[in-house]
Amino acid sequence: MTFIVAIDGPxxxxxxxxxxxxxxxxxxxxxxxxILYRIVGRxxxxxxxxxxxxxxxxxxxxxxxxxxxxxxxxxRTAAVAEAASRVAVIPGVRTALVEFQREFAKRPSGVVMDGxxxxxxxxPDADVKLYVTASAxxxxxxxxxxxxxxxxxxxxxxxxxxxxxxxARDAERATAPMRPAEDAVTLDTSALSIDQAIAAAVEDIIxxxxxxx
Ligand code: DC
Numbered sequence: 200m201t202f203i204v205a206i207d208g209p210x211x212x213x214x215x216x217x218x219x220x221x222x223x224x225x226x227x228x229x230x231x232x233x234i235l236y237r238i239v240g241r242x243x244x245x246x247x248x249x250x251x252x253x254x255x256x257x258x259x260x261x262x263x264x265x266x267x268x269x270x271x272x273x274x275r276t277a278a279v280a281e282a283a284s285r286v287a288v289i290p291g292v293r294t295a296l297v298e299f300q301r302e303f304a305k306r307p308s309g310v311v312m313d314g315x316x317x318x319x320x321x322x323p324d325a326d327v328k329l330y331v332t333a334s335a336x337x338x339x340x341x342x343x344x345x346x347x348x349x350x351x352x353x354x355x356x357x358x359x360x361x362x363x364x365x366x367a368r369d370a371e372r373a374t375a376p377m378r379p380a381e382d383a384v385t386l387d388t389s390a391l392s393i394d395q396a397i398a399a400a401v402e403d404i405i406x407x408x409x410x411x412x
Contacts, residue, residue, distance in 0.1 A: 208332050210338060211342040218312075221311050221400055235296050236292075238264050251285055251286065284368050287315075288372040329383060
């Protein structure tokens with residue numbers, strides 16, 4: 200039996216950094232599932248333009264993504280994030296990506312997977328479920344610094360609006376909306392440093408890990 204840590208939460212909550220640190224700490228494989236939706240969003244923008252107006256074509260893109268795409272370096276822009284959130288509402292896209300994620304979850308090393316629906320839909324039997332969140336302002340502040348650090352020309356107000364729009368779209372979609380699983384532990388990182396947030400997550404996981412292994 201493998202050990203599965205599911206970490207869900209909104210954009211820029213710190214879940215990606217926490218997931219990487221947890222994977223390192225426990226020697227688990229890590230999958231950032233947002234990358235899958237970003238790959239589809241990026242391809243869909245290239246093929247269909249910003250209107251993204253064919254669900255069938257976008258579903259076909261999701262059915263044909265390959266493992267090599269995970270290493271793409273053009274997925275971290277604001278435009279791709281928005282496209283990812285938009286393609287993620289299409290039920291066919293979500294179905295196409297389920298298998299890849301469930302196969303990954305079987306890795307014998309143990310896994311940490313982060314996204315929006317890992318604890319609720321992809322791995323409902325995960326050993327530990329965390330819901331990592333923070334205020335929209337705290338998240339927009341972090342994301343603005345990150346985007347500016349990457350050379351994107353942006354402002355806090357623009358990023359805050361994007362974050363709020365993305366939250367609403369991710370939480371209100373009909374299929375696999377972003378929400379904490381009933382048995383998830385919520386970790387609010389608004390007032391935490393990244394080291395404090397990682398320590399809190401490791402503490403929650405270690406209790407279960409030590410009793411299971
Ligand atoms: O975590 P991220 O910012 O890279 O995710 C980009 C978008 O992908 C997010 O706004 C919604 C979608 N997504 C999803 O619907 N389900 C997941 N498990 C992961 C991401």
